[in-house]
Amino acid sequence: MTALPFPDTVRVDAYDKVRGRPIYGSDDVRPGLLHAALAVATIAKGRITGIDTKAARAVPGVRLVLTHERMGAIKSAGFLMGGGYGFQSFQPMLSPAIAYRGQPIALVAADTLEQAIEAAHLVKASYAQEPISVTLDSPGVEVVNQADTPLKNFIPEIVAGDADKAFTEAPVKIEAVFNCPPQHQNPIELIATVAEWQGGKLTIREGTQNAEAVRHGVAAALGIAQELVDVISPFVGGGFGQKNSLQMQTVLAAVAARETGRPVKLVVPRAGVFHDASFRPASRHHIRLGADRSGKMVAAIHEVDAQTSRHDLFPGEYTATSSRLYGFGSFRGVERLVRTDVQTPGYMRAPFEHPACFAMECCVDELAYALGQDPVALRLANDTATDAATGLPFSSRHFAECLRRGAELFGWAGRSMAPQSMHVGDGSQIGWGMAVGAYPGLTTPTIAHLKVSDDGEVVIGIGGHEMGQGIRTALADAISRKLGVAAEKVRAVIGDTRVAPQHLTAGSWGTASAIPAAEDAADAMLKALAELSPAGVAGRTPAEILKAAGRRSLEVEVQRKAPGQPDAIFGRLRAGLPSVGGPVYGSYVTFSYIAHFVEVRIEPGTRRIRVPRVVSVADCGRVMSPRTAASQVRGGVVWGIGAALREASEVDPRYGGFLNADLADYVLPVNADIGSIEVEFIDKPDTTFNSAGVKGLGEVALTGVAPAIANAVFHATGRRLR
Amino acid sequence: MTTVLGADADGAAGSESGRVAITLSVNGQARSVEIDPRTSLLDLLRERLGLAGAKKGCDHGQCGACTVHLDGRRVVSCLTPAVQTNGRAVTTIEGLHGPDGELHPMQQAFVDHDALQCGYCTPGQIMAAVACVEEGHAGSSEQIREFMSGNLCRCGAYVGIVAAIEDAAAKMRRT
Numbered sequence: 076m077t078a079l080p081f082p083d084t085v086r087v088d089a090y091d092k093v094r095g096r097p098i099y100g101s102d103d104v105r106p107g108l109l110h111a112a113l114a115v116a117t118i119a120k121g122r123i124t125g126i127d128t129k130a131a132r133a134v135p136g137v138r139l140v141l142t143h144e145r146m147g148a149i150k151s152a153g154f155l156m157g158g159g160y161g162f163q164s165f166q167p168m169l170s171p172a173i174a175y176r177g178q179p180i181a182l183v184a185a186d187t188l189e190q191a192i193e194a195a196h197l198v199k200a201s202y203a204q205e206p207i208s209v210t211l212d213s214p215g216v217e218v219v220n221q222a223d224t225p226l227k228n229f230i231p232e233i234v235a236g237d238a239d240k241a242f243t244e245a246p247v248k249i250e251a252v253f254n255c256p257p258q259h260q261n262p263i264e265l266i267a268t269v270a271e272w273q274g275g276k277l278t279i280r281e282g283t284q285n286a287e288a289v290r291h292g293v294a295a296a297l298g299i300a301q302e303l304v305d306v307i308s309p310f311v312g313g314g315f316g317q318k319n320s321l322q323m324q325t326v327l328a329a330v331a332a333r334e335t336g337r338p339v340k341l342v343v344p345r346a347g348v349f350h351d352a353s354f355r356p357a358s359r360h361h362i363r364l365g366a367d368r369s370g371k372m373v374a375a376i377h378e379v380d381a382q383t384s385r386h387d388l389f390p391g392e393y394t395a396t397s398s399r400l401y402g403f404g405s406f407r408g409v410e411r412l413v414r415t416d417v418q419t420p421g422y423m424r425a426p427f428e429h430p431a432c433f434a435m436e437c438c439v440d441e442l443a444y445a446l447g448q449d450p451v452a453l454r455l456a457n458d459t460a461t462d463a464a465t466g467l468p469f470s471s472r473h474f475a476e477c478l479r480r481g482a483e484l485f486g487w488a489g490r491s492m493a494p495q496s497m498h499v500g501d502g503s504q505i506g507w508g509m510a511v512g513a514y515p516g517l518t519t520p521t522i523a524h525l526k527v528s529d530d531g532e533v534v535i536g537i538g539g540h541e542m543g544q545g546i547r548t549a550l551a552d553a554i555s556r557k558l559g560v561a562a563e564k565v566r567a568v569i570g571d572t573r574v575a576p577q578h579l580t581a582g583s584w585g586t587a588s589a590i591p592a593a594e595d596a597a598d599a600m601l602k603a604l605a606e607l608s609p610a611g612v613a614g615r616t617p618a619e620i621l622k623a624a625g626r627r628s629l630e631v632e633v634q635r636k637a638p639g640q641p642d643a644i645f646g647r648l649r650a651g652l653p654s655v656g657g658p659v660y661g662s663y664v665t666f667s668y669i670a671h672f673v674e675v676r677i678e679p680g681t682r683r684i685r686v687p688r689v690v691s692v693a694d695c696g697r698v699m700s701p702r703t704a705a706s707q708v709r710g711g712v713v714w715g716i717g718a719a720l721r722e723a724s725e726v727d728p729r730y731g732g733f734l735n736a737d738l739a740d741y742v743l744p745v746n747a748d749i750g751s752i753e754v755e756f757i758d759k760p761d762t763t764f765n766s767a768g769v770k771g772l773g774e775v776a777l778t779g780v781a782p783a784i785a786n787a788v789f790h791a792t793g794r795r796l797r
Numbered sequence: 798m799t800t801v802l803g804a805d806a807d808g809a810a811g812s813e814s815g816r817v818a819i820t821l822s823v824n825g826q827a828r829s830v831e832i833d834p835r836t837s838l839l840d841l842l843r844e845r846l847g848l849a850g851a852k853k854g855c856d857h858g859q860c861g862a863c864t865v866h867l868d869g870r871r872v873v874s875c876l877t878p879a880v881q882t883n884g885r886a887v888t889t890i891e892g893l894h895g896p897d898g899e900l901h902p903m904q905q906a907f908v909d910h911d912a913l914q915c916g917y918c919t920p921g922q923i924m925a926a927v928a929c930v931e932e933g934h935a936g937s938s939e940q941i942r943e944f945m946s947g948n949l950c951r952c953g954a955y956v957g958i959v960a961a962i963e964d965a966a967a968k969m970r971r972t
Contacts, residue, residue: 094894098916099849261951263918310916313915313952344856544914711953737859738855739859744955746941746943746955751956
């Protein structure tokens with residue numbers, strides 16, 4: 076089956092989306108619904124010394140004002156990366172403590188949204204303030220070497236050979252420091268919850284990438300059994316890592332709904348999304364790259380300082396990817412975490428891999444110029460079949476094909492090497508740059524229920540969340556091919572804790588985890604159908620077989636885990652805890668790869684940088700859904716353009732918080748910023764990795780775009796952007 | 798009984814409770830509602846009228862996810878006070894389809910060109926796209942890009958959106 080490419084089929088949920096169907100969490104409206112609004116801290120650190128809610132309570136229509144004094148026996152659900160369920164361990168409104176500017180201090184629930192917003196503005200607090208440290212260089216930060224913490228037990232240090240000695244002895248050396256600003260995911264769907272209690276059971280409707288953590292986290296916070304909580308999240312209006320765990324507002328909405336006895340909708344305003352949810356931390360990358368005179372990279376040292384919060388250590392995994400780009404003769408990675416007074420930062424699309432590839436791939440371009448070698452040729456000469464960090468083989472690595480095909484499509488051979496050597500008639504400088512990216516191949520355990528009915532309906536209930544990446548379409552394609560039914564007849568029920576455990580969907584593991592499980596379920600179904608039909612199943616649909624056997628329906632359940640994971644992993648899965656395997660799988664290592672080729676034009680008067688043309692060629696194993704996969708890559712390129720040229724969350728070290736906390740001042744790429752983006756896939760299945768041959772795609776798409784742009788800017792101008 | 802305290806230029810009527818009675822046409826149907834005068838058209842549509850197609854992405858007129866048509870022109874409904882729509886005609890994504898429920902050429906083009914991913918900005922993109930064509934701003938891909946830059950797509954479906962609008966524009970001109 077994996078021998079054949081998948082056809083270009085329509086995204087199965089496109090029709091609901093173009094019709095504007097109410098498929099997102101906050102689209103929900105139900106009888107008796109109250110609307111909630113938050114009041115937030117106006118200091119960056121300290122504690123509340125007094126809070127006055129009298130005026131808020133006097134607003135007509137107000138049903139409830141919650142503060143830390145009225146929350147009752149609620150506790151933190153813990154930090155996702157610390158054995159818990161939340162984006163951070165700090166749950167606002169459980170004490171007078173203020174850990175960061177913009178932290179919620181009160182919730183108002185009222186009959187209408189307008190009443191709730193008015194009343195929230197009338198909540199007045201007095202504070203005792205404390206000094207703050209909010210940037211990597213602020214006095215008062217605490218620097219923690221990750222290898223000295225328990226984090227080293229699941230995020231191994233990357234050390235291969237004696238990189239310091241090899242670098243010292245290398246005849247050609249590149250050394251550079253890169254500063255990456257904080258950035259915010261900014262899915263257009265705000266974080267929001269509709270909470271409703273019925274007969275002692277709580278139902279949460281919200282867009283999340285991790286319905287199971289929301290379920291278990293809310294239960295833990297409220298001190299109730301998780302069986303009393305259902306989480307329903309069929310569609311996410313963009314996640315990009317921000318919605319990867321229990322958000323702070325879910326518990327608040329649940330408490331408000333319990334206190335009032337009515338369903339409560341809490342939509343966090345855009346400014347709140349900047350302050351009350353995760354973000355990409357500021358990071359600084361010190362790279363030392365050594366090569367011999369032929370260009371062989373003999374040493375790389377990558378030291379990272381990345382921001383975290385006072386209350387949590389958000390682990391850094393930057394060097395896990397930079398070390399896998401080439402066959403480095405030696406490598407040493409260092410990850411340091413810098414405690415600052417912010418909400419805990421977190422995962423934003425290619426959270427580590429984008430900054431890591433930016434730093435390393437800019438240095439590789441500098442190396443090419445130091446050697447006088449073509450940047451593509453230098454990269455091809457440093458390709459490897461063996462992982463430098465572990466000595467294990469890669470399960471598949473079509474890195475060179477990505478480079479060669481990309482160079483051909485782009486017309487790279489027509490490039491002149493010298494900076495400032497290409498112009499157009501209006502005086503714009505042209506720069507052609509390229510870079511590669513990589514992303515680990517990760518897998519999670521998955522449980523799938525497949526049901527076929529004699530009326531032709533096929534329903535798969537499986538762990539997974541649809542946030543635009545097209546997992547519903549990939550599931551439909553996979554089941555359709557196995558069972559010989561039309562893709563539009565396959566209904567996928569996902570993001571719903573009532574049908575199957577809903578592991579976090581992130582890290583580009585969604586398809587590589589769900590598709591093999593779905594195919595296993597389909598194989599189990601074919602076997603079950605064969606038992607019903609001694610005459611054989613060939614050429615007959617499941618519905619025909621069921622009808623002939625006099626059965627209304629047939630159901631199977633399968634479970635599947637990452638290679639090498641113990642059976643106990645299913646316990647973690649059912650408990651809503653992260654259960655990720657890879658990229659090292661005992662006897663091999665799996666990564667996805669991409670090569671980007673970029674043209675920039677620098678306008679002569681304004682020096683504005685435009686990106687009229689990008690060519691991207693990806694190795695993500697088998698492409699399950701060509702149409703949605705190409706869209707994913709184009710989206711990743713748009714993200715890279717934003718990351719390189721537009722997006723930075725601005726911080727004032729005096730006041731804390733983020734200054735540009737709206738969509739006018741946090742500048743996302745708009746339509747006019749984007750030109751041609753040409754995408755191709757190698758489309759070779761990696762059947763060592765899994766039976767479907769699928770590797771991850773959504774995140775690798777972004778990696779390498781920013782350095783390709785920076786390298787193109789150097790080619791146009793002779794200036795390095797760091 | 799409602800006591801009419803006064804009427805503004807659009808004829809919206811105030812009441813003793815501070816609420817205002819308005820009547821507007823939504824997707825061709827007359828709708829009469831009493832609202833808090835602070836209510837935005839977006840919140841009216843989503844929370845009162847059962848039309849959740851228009852989306853809230855910023856509530857500041859910065860993202861375009863709430864785009865609807867007011868008397869045939871595109872507006873961001875989050876910055877449009879609902880009282881201003883009294884006596885006027887609003888069209889939302891739910892009213893764009895044809896008489897038998899068939900997709901508008903722009904909706905079909907968004908499907909055909911996969912001009913969406915998560916789908917959250919899509920209703921606003923489509924309403925803006927229809928207006929972009931009707932305004933005469935879909936003459937070239939460059940012009941489309943400029944006149945669609947008020948609608949953010951964080952998934953980055955811009956290439957598909959431009960292709961869909963070029964495709965649909967040709968079909969809309971023929972009909």
